[in-house]
Amino acid sequence: MTQVNRLAGGQVDRSKELSFKFDGKSYRGYQGDTLASALLANDVRLMGRSFKYHRPRGPLTSGSEEPNAIVELRSGARQEPNTRATTAELFDGLTAKSQNRWPSLAFDALAINDRLSNFLAAGFYYKTFMWPAVFWEKLYEPIIRKAAGLGSLSLQDDPDSYDKGFRHCDLLVIGSGPSGLMAALTAARAGAEVILADEDFLLGGRLNAETYAIGDEDARDWAAATVAELGAMSNVRIMPRTTVIGAFDHGIYGALERVSDHVAVPADGKPRQILWRIYTKQTILAAGATERPIAFEQNDRPGIMLASAMRAYVNRWAATPAHTVAIFTNNDDGHRTAHDLAAKGVTVAAVIDTRADALKSEHFEVIPGATITNTQGRLGLTVIEVTLSTGQTRSISCGALGVSGGWNPNVHLASHQRGRPTWMPEISAFGPGATLPEGMHAAGAAMGQLSTHGALQSGAAQALVALKAMGKEGARPDPPEAEDAPIRITPFWHVSGAKRAWLDQQNDVTAKDVKLAHQENFRSVEHLKRYTTLGMATDQGKTSNMGGLAIMAELAGKSIPEVGTTIFRPPYTPTAIGAFAGRSAGADFRPIRKTPSHFWAEEQGAVFVEVGMWLRTQWFPRPGETHWRQSVDREVAQTRKSVGICDVTTLGKIDVQGADAATFLNKIYCNPFAKVPIGKVRYGLMLREDGIAMDDGTAARLAEDHFVVTTTTANAVGVYRHMEFVRQCLFPDLDVQLISTTEAWAQFSVAGPNARNLLRKVVDEEHDISNEAFPYMGCGEISVGGVRGRLFRISFSGELAYEIAVPTRYGDALIRKMVAAGEEFDAVVYGTEALGVMRIEKGHAAGNELNGTTTALNLGMGRMVNKKKDSIGSTLSERPGLNEKDALKLVGLKPVDPADPVPAGAHLMTKGTPVDAAHDQGYVTSACFSPNLGCHIAIGYLKSGDARMGEVIRLVSPLTGVDHDVEVVSAHFIDPEGERLRV
């Protein structure tokens, strides 16, 4: 049985026969087929099961609006669920599986839901699974999860890549039907840069599905010739297989190009899909129209489809769903389908027209004033039951039924900027509203011009409007003669009395569900949608929304425009998450910043940690060390005993230059900077304007008009942004310039009693770095092997310490040179853990303490806020609320039992008071094991902490079961007098 439903003609290439598999069975089709057209050609109408009732379903449409024929395409890692068979291009070796059925498509056990439909009506889940709460997690949810969903995922990584791209044009034409082609031609001939995008692989839109003529030519030939003319113009870019998925602000459009979906495996180096961002001055929305069905009893059997889809299958793909068909229509367009099918040799059993004044035909029987009141055929249509105008019924045998309820303009993109569609009574449908996205003009069927002649005319006319808007002149081309049939439609939405008349076939919403919603007072269209799930499936109700609205209006005794319509959001059709991610996946999710010592550290087997985008060394394990604490304790002990080196390049560095540099820093920092001598570094605390601490760091004055400011690693970007704000927006006339030099300098901390001895072997001899010449908080320009550098005598560890900087490209050489020079001192290189331990031992604040809620007062630096000058945050730092008598103060904490930990996040309570929020006394911010003290230590905030030294308080963390006593001590656990810094 090969392609028994294949007819003559069509736009398939019969010289290229393709083989494919559906549910394990092999079939043959042709190049140019979709999966749906090829299956129909092979007499397969049953392609899927519905979401809720597991009803057998076949394709309703021939395009991207398809609700039913949804399959799993491909296998293995490339398995792709919920793919529309109506748009999947056939390729040799394609495999597809039906979904949402078990054990097989023809026999699905969960079809029992269909028998239970009386209990599973709209709102069933809301009403049923409400009580008791514990049942939800244990019982309801697992059951629902098992039954829910359509396709399945491969659960493997996607082997294909997805790209993003940017394109610019004068005019974007969305859709390549008659209006789109005419618009593109008009604009291109006027010299505009045009992009013509169409979701289909064959350009021409509906022209490929019709049989009439344009001028002297077959419409399809006219389309092909026009596409060829456009393709030959250098100012035109044609993008087939490209769906414009969203209209965004200022003429920016999102478009998905399916580069490799039509082949089994993407060609080498090609992405699977590209998400384009198209910048355009003007846009023509020529997206066409979608036919809508009529709801009647049992209208969802495989073989029942839109009349226009049936016509497209027969004309374009030469595939008929059956050899005997019938048509059910409320307008003249349904008759066109009957004509085309009859001309192709398909038997048209009858055209059932709801109108008494239906057209007459010599080629087939027309039954005027009649409706379809039932159908038969379990897995595919066999019989329709017609109720005649006389009230008598009549059964007609047929294998397929084309349904035509009129056409809805595809206004989706027109309402992406919240434009409301407006009712067009002449076509009984919603068209684009008065407010379109900036620069957009609708043309052709998308604006309700349903005749070919009207489409050609409006395409040209709208292109001229667009050209004029961009200041270009265009000549109106002479559109060729084409069919210009009047629209004759008598609205007819559903056959009354039907119990199971499907509106939304994917989500199984029936006319009855809409009635139930109305009965239960869900009367706004938005409520109707959410209560019944009408239009909420993957097809977003392209074929179903109007039917629901019409029934809603009827029940409410209102007109359809009074009831109104929901509007549309991007994307126009389902878009893979992979396309939005593009290359930002896995290891490339975001950039990785590597420090200058990274490669050296890798050689040492360093353990790295992500700090923002930076990768920093966390610790350096040595042979024999089996626990990270061993490595960290060693690094700390050795630094305090002799000398340690640490890469601190990641700290932000901002170069501040200009005659007003000191004045500027006086604004930025709460403490004074005007009188910092040249060659000196000062610690600075930056406040936010609300008085909360923002960041801290140092500013080194290298010259009268030159400072180098450091920031914490985490705040480098934000501090720079803030400083530019202060400079440009608040003090626009200060003579000061800023630039971030974080990446320009490799910087290392050298700390410990032997720090100077080590540096003497590194810094060129002519620079005197003795304690006298280069005292604590000194800074200056130096050189290292002739390479310019900077030296700052600052300490984060509490030891004699320096930070040495060289241009980044010498960073790797410098770490190697210092490690070699340090051998005689048994120097150690330490990571961020040891850095953290030493700063906690010294009581220095870091990100945990500068946490966005704390002030200079909390940090114990209240007196640093200079009251004699204006600086950012100084005024609001005086707010009473930030200066309560019992304000939090930074303290040190030591366990009473040295074996106890002091975990960060634990709260502090006065002994003997209840453990609750009302009695809370503060919390631990940073904690570590101190190898120097031999116990855990911590720093944290405690109410009136500075006045409670020596008090034993209770440390509690109910979450982790911690509850023991700690002693309040100075946060300066090591060298409180700071003697080591100055030696």
Next chain:
Amino acid sequence: MIIDHPLLGPRDSAEFTYLGDASLIHRPDWEAKDAISQFAEYGYQRDNPAGTHRELWFHEQGDRSWLVVTRSTTTHEITQVELARDVARREGRST
């Protein structure tokens, strides 16, 4: 969105970071008698108009200019873009 940078021409809004109301340029006088309440007003009180809004954008992935962008919050239409420094000078921030 596209922001028509006064120095660089039209740029995609993805290159910018957003701060908020351009009234932040009008930082109060710290020596005023009611400085604390003026600063509280400055720091916390914002109009939230449905319509025209003057706001600060920072060209972080670009030339690091702060801009004052006049944008409709309902349509995103941008009617004016100026360098914040020019606005600050014009509005009395010159020293």
